[in-house]
Structures are given as C-alpha cells and as structure tokens.
Amino acid sequence: MKALVSVKRVVDYNVRIQVKPDGSGVVTDGVKFSVNPFDEIAMEEAVRLKEKGKITEIVAVTIGGAKCEETLRTALAFGADRAVHVKEEGEVQPLTAAQALAAVFKKEGANLFLLGKQAIDDDANQTGQMVAALLDLPQATFASKVELEASKATVTREVDAGLETLEIDLPAVITADLRLNEPRYLKLPDIMKAKKKPIEAVTLADLGVTAGAGLKASKTVAPPKRSKGVVVKTVDELIAALKGKGLI
Amino acid sequence: MQFTHEHQQIYDTTKKFVETEINPHVLEWEKAGFWPAHEVLKKMGGLGLLGISKPDSVGGLGLDYSYQVAFAEALGFCTCGGIPMAIGVQTDMATPALARFGSDYLKENFLKPAVAGEMVAAIAVSEPGAGSDVAGIKTTARKVGEEYVISGSKLWITNGTQADWACMLVNSGEGDRHGNKSLIVVPLDAKGVDRRQKLDKLGQRSSDTAMIFLDEVRVPARNLIGQEGKGFTYQMQQFQEERLFLSASIIAAMERVIDDTAAYTRQRQAFGQSILDNQYVQFRLSELKTEVEALRALTYRATTELVAGRDAALLASMAKLKSGRLGREVTDACLQFWGGQGYMWESSVAQFYRDLRLHSIGGGADEVMLGIISKRLGYGGKRKPS
Numbered sequence: 052m053k054a055l056v057s058v059k060r061v062v063d064y065n066v067r068i069q070v071k072p073d074g075s076g077v078v079t080d081g082v083k084f085s086v087n088p089f090d091e092i093a094m095e096e097a098v099r100l101k102e103k104g105k106i107t108e109i110v111a112v113t114i115g116g117a118k119c120e121e122t123l124r125t126a127l128a129f130g131a132d133r134a135v136h137v138k139e140e141g142e143v144q145p146l147t148a149a150q151a152l153a154a155v156f157k158k159e160g161a162n163l164f165l166l167g168k169q170a171i172d173d174d175a176n177q178t179g180q181m182v183a184a185l186l187d188l189p190q191a192t193f194a195s196k197v198e199l200e201a202s203k204a205t206v207t208r209e210v211d212a213g214l215e216t217l218e219i220d221l222p223a224v225i226t227a228d229l230r231l232n233e234p235r236y237l238k239l240p241d242i243m244k245a246k247k248k249p250i251e252a253v254t255l256a257d258l259g260v261t262a263g264a265g266l267k268a269s270k271t272v273a274p275p276k277r278s279k280g281v282v283v284k285t286v287d288e289l290i291a292a293l294k295g296k297g298l299i
Numbered sequence: 300m301q302f303t304h305e306h307q308q309i310y311d312t313t314k315k316f317v318e319t320e321i322n323p324h325v326l327e328w329e330k331a332g333f334w335p336a337h338e339v340l341k342k343m344g345g346l347g348l349l350g351i352s353k354p355d356s357v358g359g360l361g362l363d364y365s366y367q368v369a370f371a372e373a374l375g376f377c378t379c380g381g382i383p384m385a386i387g388v389q390t391d392m393a394t395p396a397l398a399r400f401g402s403d404y405l406k407e408n409f410l411k412p413a414v415a416g417e418m419v420a421a422i423a424v425s426e427p428g429a430g431s432d433v434a435g436i437k438t439t440a441r442k443v444g445e446e447y448v449i450s451g452s453k454l455w456i457t458n459g460t461q462a463d464w465a466c467m468l469v470n471s472g473e474g475d476r477h478g479n480k481s482l483i484v485v486p487l488d489a490k491g492v493d494r495r496q497k498l499d500k501l502g503q504r505s506s507d508t509a510m511i512f513l514d515e516v517r518v519p520a521r522n523l524i525g526q527e528g529k530g531f532t533y534q535m536q537q538f539q540e541e542r543l544f545l546s547a548s549i550i551a552a553m554e555r556v557i558d559d560t561a562a563y564t565r566q567r568q569a570f571g572q573s574i575l576d577n578q579y580v581q582f583r584l585s586e587l588k589t590e591v592e593a594l595r596a597l598t599y600r601a602t603t604e605l606v607a608g609r610d611a612a613l614l615a616s617m618a619k620l621k622s623g624r625l626g627r628e629v630t631d632a633c634l635q636f637w638g639g640q641g642y643m644w645e646s647s648v649a650q651f652y653r654d655l656r657l658h659s660i661g662g663g664a665d666e667v668m669l670g671i672i673s674k675r676l677g678y679g680g681k682r683k684p685s
C-alpha cells in the first residue's frame with residue numbers, strides 16, 4: 052500500500068509573528084521555518100504504519116519554492132522513501148494546492164493520503180477536505196487514532212461531543228489531529244541518509260493545474276494587545292469580577 | 300562556517316532532546332549532585348548524537364567538526380551548565396585522541412561503546428599538583444612486561460565517579476617533560492583505582508567531579524593510545540576540540556540569561572516604571588547580546604579553520620578566552636538587574652552565575668589562553684626552563 056503525505060513549510064511555531072508595517076502580510080525574512088507540526092504528525096503516523104507493515108511506500112509531497120526542498124529533506128529523514136516537489140515560487144491558494152495534491156495522488160496511484168488537519172500559518176483547515184472532494188474519496192478528518200486494513204481504515208476522531216469512530220473504504224484521505232501521536236526525534240544517521248533520497252520536481256503545469264487567484268488578502272493586522280489581567284483571591288471575587296464586566 | 304539544512308536538523312534534534320529528556324530533571328539532578336550519565340548517554344547514542352565527527356567504523360557519522368559545533372551549541376539550551384559540559388567530556392574531551400591515534404583494538408573496545416552511549420568516558424589530566432601546567436603532572440606509568448603499572452592521583456575529574464574508563468595522561472618515562480608522557484585508556488573499575496571522593500563544588504553541581512587515586516593500577520600495554528612519549532602532543536591537539544566545544548556550548552545559555560533578564564525586568568516595577576524601561580538596562584542587555592553574537596562569529600571562524608585543516612589554535616584559544624570572560628560578564632551584569640531575586644539560589648540567573656564561572660578556569664584558564672595567544676602572536680611566551 053502506498054501512502055502520500057503532504058508537508059508544508061511554515062514559520063516555526065516558536066517564532067513571534069510580526070506583521071509587515073504596510074499590512075501586506077507577515078515578516079518572513081530571517082525567520083525560522085519548519086515543517087507544519089500537524090504534517091509532522093501525519094508523517095509520523097505514516098512511518099508507524101509502515102513499521103507495522105501496513106504501508107509499503109511513503110511518498111512525501113510539498114508545493115512551493117526552492118526553499119521547500121528542506122521541508123522534503125526533513126520528511127525524508129522521518130522515513131519517507133522519496134519525495135515529489137511541486138515547484139511554484141508564487142502564491143499557492145488553497146484550491147490550487149488541493150488540485151495539485153489530488154493530481155499527485157492520482158499520478159502516484161496511492162491508496163492513502165495523510166496530511167495535517169491544518170497548517171499553522173493560515174489555519175485554513177481545508178486542504179484535506181478539498182482533496183477528498185476533488186477525488187471523490189472518503190475522508191476522515193481530525194484523526195486521533197488510525198487503524199489500517201487491506202481495504203479500509205478505522206479512524207477515531209475528536210468531535211465536540213467526544214470521540215467518533217469512522218470506518219472508511221480505501222483509498223481515502225485522513226487528516227491528523229494533535230493527539231494522533233508524538234513525532235519521534237530525527238536520528239542523525241537518518242538526517243544524513245535523507246540527503247541521498249530522490250526528490251522528483253514537477254510544475255503545476257505538468258500536473259495540469261493553473262494557479263488560481265480566487266482569494267484576495269486585503270489586509271493583515273496584528274491581534275489587539277492583551278490588556279493586563281487582575282489576580283483574584285476567591286471564587287466569589289472572580290464571580291463578582293466577571294459580573295462586573297457583564298461576562299456572566 | 301555555513302549552517303546547512305543538516306546542521307539545522309542536528310541542532311533541532313539536540314535541542315529537542317535537551318528540552319524533553321534533560322531539562323525536566325535538572326533541578327532534581329542539581330540537588331542530588333549527580334546525573335545518570337549511563338541512562339542519558341545511552342539515549343543520545345541511540346539517536347547518533349555522540350559520534351557526529353567520529354568515523355563510521357566506530358558507529359559515528361564521519362562529519363566534519365562544524366556539525367559537532369552545531370550539536371554543542373544546541374546543548375546550550377540545557378537549563379544548567381553541568382550537563383552539557385559532562386556530555387562534552389564524552390564527545391570532545393576524552394575521545395578525540397583515541398579516535399585519531401587509537402589502535403583498532405582500543406577503538407573497538409572503548410571508542411565504539413562511547414559513541415553508542417554504552418560506556419561513559421572521562422578525561423584525566425589535572426592533578427593536585429598540576430592543572431594549568433599540564434607538563435608538570437606527577438602520575439607515572441611503569442612498563443612491566445605487557446602491562447603499565449600506574450600510580451598517582453587525578454583531581455577534578457568530570458564524570459569521575461561513574462565513568463567506565465578514562466583517557467589518562469601519565470609520565471611513561473624520564474627526561475623532557477614534553478616528551479615523556481603518554482595517553483592511556485584506564486578502565487576505572489581496575490584494582491587500585493579509588494574514586495570514592497566526590498567533590499563539593501560552587502556550581503555545575505549535577506555534574507559529578509571526582510578525585511581519583513591510583514595505587515599500582517595494572518593496565519594492559521595495548522591500552523596505550525598511539526605512541527609512547529607522544530601523550531603531551533596528543534593532549535594539546537585534543538584541547539582544540541575541547542576548547543571549541545566549550546565556547547560553542549555556552550552561547551545559548553548566555554542568550555537565555557539575557558532573555559530571562561529582559562523578561563524579569565519587564566514585569567518588575569520600581570519608581571513608577573518597569574526596570575527594563577530604564578534605558579541604561581536596555582542598552583546594557585543590548586550590548587551583551589551583541590557580544591554573544593560576536594563570540595558566536597569567532598567560534599564559527601575558528602571552526603572553519605579547523606575544518607579546513609589549518610592550525611586553529613590561535614582562534615580556538617581566543618574563542619575559549621572570550622567565552623569564559625563573557626560568561627562571567629553576562630551572568631554578573633544580569634544578576635545585578637534581578638536585584639535580590641537574582642541572589643536567590645533557585646533563580647535561573649544564579650544558576651548560570653555559578654555554572655558559567657567554571658569556564659574561565661576549566662579546559663585551560665583564561666591566563667593559559669592568553670599565554671597561547673601571546674606566543675602565537677609573537678609577543679613572548681618563552682617558557683622558563685623546567
């Protein structure tokens with residue numbers, strides 16, 4: 052069974068995000084980038100499934116500029132067997148990304164598409180869902196547990212009411228939630244071995260996709276500064292304070 | 300030195316290891332005056348962290364020293380100074396000469412297990428009567444048949460209470476004090492080794508430091524590293540790695556101290572504003588950050604020289620000198636801005652005030668570095684006849 056795992060290059064979660072003075076986006080120069088943590092969890096899950104003998108090949112895919120090769124190298128160090136780099140220096144909107152990923156999935160003839168439930172940069176939370184729709188495949192989002200059999204997957208997902216268990220036919224799309232697993236430490240020999248694993252470069256055109264421009268970001272602003280908190284000594288005081296603010 | 304993607308990954312793995320496997324235990328280990336070296340090093344060995352610049356043949360990665368510097372720098376995220384230093388003994392102080400000059404037998408039986416984290420190593424050079432003056436050591440090794448018989452004592456030996464073996468500098472002959480020495484791998488469970496005395500230190504408390512007595516300790520002759528009589532030269536060469544490691548390993552600690560100080564003074568109010576609102580405090584912290592960045596650049600430059608195969612002694616000594624001095628300056632200046640809270644044992648600034656103080660003494664005192672630098676620059680440095 053072949054699994055495709057998409058990995059996105061995002062600003063590292065430790066970086067304090069700064070909005071550009073002209074409001075055209077956030078500062079990315081001189082800032083540390085990492086693999087989207089949710090994609091890392093998806094990758095870890097794929098590797099675990101491979102270690103259990105449920106998957107035979109893991110292909111990592113990313114869309115973006117030259118720098119994204121590093122993201123793929125990290126995925127290869129995790130345990131992906133090879134990688135596909137969809138090269139695009141310009142902006143990639145969610146639908147374009149989904150179209151490109153769906154095309155790679157088809158081209159690869161993969162049985163399982165694993166990815167993070169969202170990327171921590173735009174928090175859009177729609178790629179997995181759109182890929183499933185484009186390919187007309189079953190989807191299980193926000194997975195906190197995945198069990199794989201030859202032709203189906205059993206996925207536990209966290210929903211507002213508690214845990215929901217879905218059984219879906221393969222091929223399928225599964226998006227990873229935070230509690231699915233804890234990604235391993237990258238072993239140094241694996242980091243070095245990743246340098247030698249193959250990365251195939253393709254373009255959007257090769258995949259028959261045209262970059263869309265359906266969305267337009269009009270302005271980026273920083274969230275309002277949090278105002279100073281107060282310390283209360285008793286529950287009564289807390290209730291009074293909340294009432295005073297008209298919150299309860 | 301270029302920080303490539305692989306450098307960054309090694310750095311990230313090391314940092315993650317330090318933050319999840321070491322930092323949660325630091326307070327406990329500091330209190331106990333001991334860290335479980337076998338347990339921690341075993342885990343690190345499993346990740347490939349202990350043999351970055353050691354050859355493949357012993358389980359290492361065979362990478363150049365710049366990758367080792369990335370590792371050392373990331374160890375600096377430890378919330379104390381003792382453990383990075385103790386790990387450095389394993390990777391950069393006790394093992395470089397063994398890797399360079401050791402026989403296949405020694406590499407197989409001592410280096411390979413050290414790289415795997417199955418054995419803990421120590422470096423035993425200093426003695427009660429000789430620290431800076433390395434050539435002045437008194438411990439002797441007599442060759443008797445196929446054995447060396449070692450007698451003497453070693454002082455301030457890091458990992459000394461728990462190490463499996465030590466790379467020990469001894470006088471193996473008479474005559475010229477720079478040509479009569481050897482490095483010998485001494486198993487520390489050998490008969491005649493007494494290392495019960497754990498020393499009580501100002502800082503670096505989680506790192507165990509021992510006094511080791513050697514009374515007619517018999518070691519197989521094949522435990523000699525390289526050639527007899529070359530020990531002093533090998534040790535001087537081995538100091539290069541030690542000094543670069545030490546410089547790189549405290550950069551992040553200094554940055555942490557400055558960052559913690561900014562955070563503390565930002566919320567601490569006095570005279571109607573935060574302490575950090577005083578421009579004097581801002582400028583001092585900014586200046587210190589600049590100094591640390593300059594130390595990083597110097598350390599990288601020394602590393603570049605070493606990696607290029609050029610003589611890095613001058614730059615490595617400069618980096619070591621600067622890091623020792625700056626460790627003191629940063630922690631002293633920052634402790635001041637914490638006021639009474641900085642003087643409290645458990646504050647993070649007091650932790651590093653104690654721990655980093657070692658760096659102007661251990662691994663060659665500041666004055667020894669100045670001696671090397673002066674000599675290299677041709678300002679003097681003639682040795683007095685011994």
Ligand SMILES: Cc1cc2nc3c(=O)[nH]c(=O)nc-3n(C[C@H](O)[C@H](O)[C@H](O)COP(=O)(O)OP(=O)(O)OC[C@H]3O[C@@H](n4cnc5c(N)ncnc54)[C@H](O)[C@@H]3O)c2cc1C
Pocket residue numbers: 388421422423424425429430431432454455456457458500503508657659660661662663664665666667670
């Ligand atoms: C916590 C700790 C861990 C250590 N771990 C190890 C270890 O694992 N293995 C090991 O072998 N050693 C270890 N050491 C010993 C360390 O390397 C020595 O302490 C150091 O080399 C200094 O030697 P010394 O203490 O004998 O000082 P001395 O040689 O007595 O010198 C004292 C001081 O005199 C001054 N001085 C010395 N020479 C000159 C000069 N030429 N010109 C001007 N001033 C000078 C310096 O200020 C120096 O600090 C450790 C020490 C400590 C404190």
Ligand SMILES: Cc1cc2nc3c(=O)[nH]c(=O)nc-3n(C[C@H](O)[C@H](O)[C@H](O)COP(=O)(O)OP(=O)(O)OC[C@H]3O[C@@H](n4cnc5c(N)ncnc54)[C@H](O)[C@@H]3O)c2cc1C
Pocket residue numbers: 567568569570574577579580635636637638639640642
């Ligand atoms: C061991 C010990 C014993 C003590 N004993 C006593 C005692 O018996 N009785 C008692 O009443 N107190 C005692 N103290 C408290 C001591 O007097 C205070 O710690 C000291 O006055 C500093 O105050 P602070 O700690 O609140 O520092 P803060 O007022 O918070 O100041 C912190 C730092 O900010 C900087 N700073 C402050 N103001 C300015 C400024 N205007 N411009 C620029 N920088 C500034 C300084 O570097 C200062 O060190 C003791 C403290 C210690 C550590």
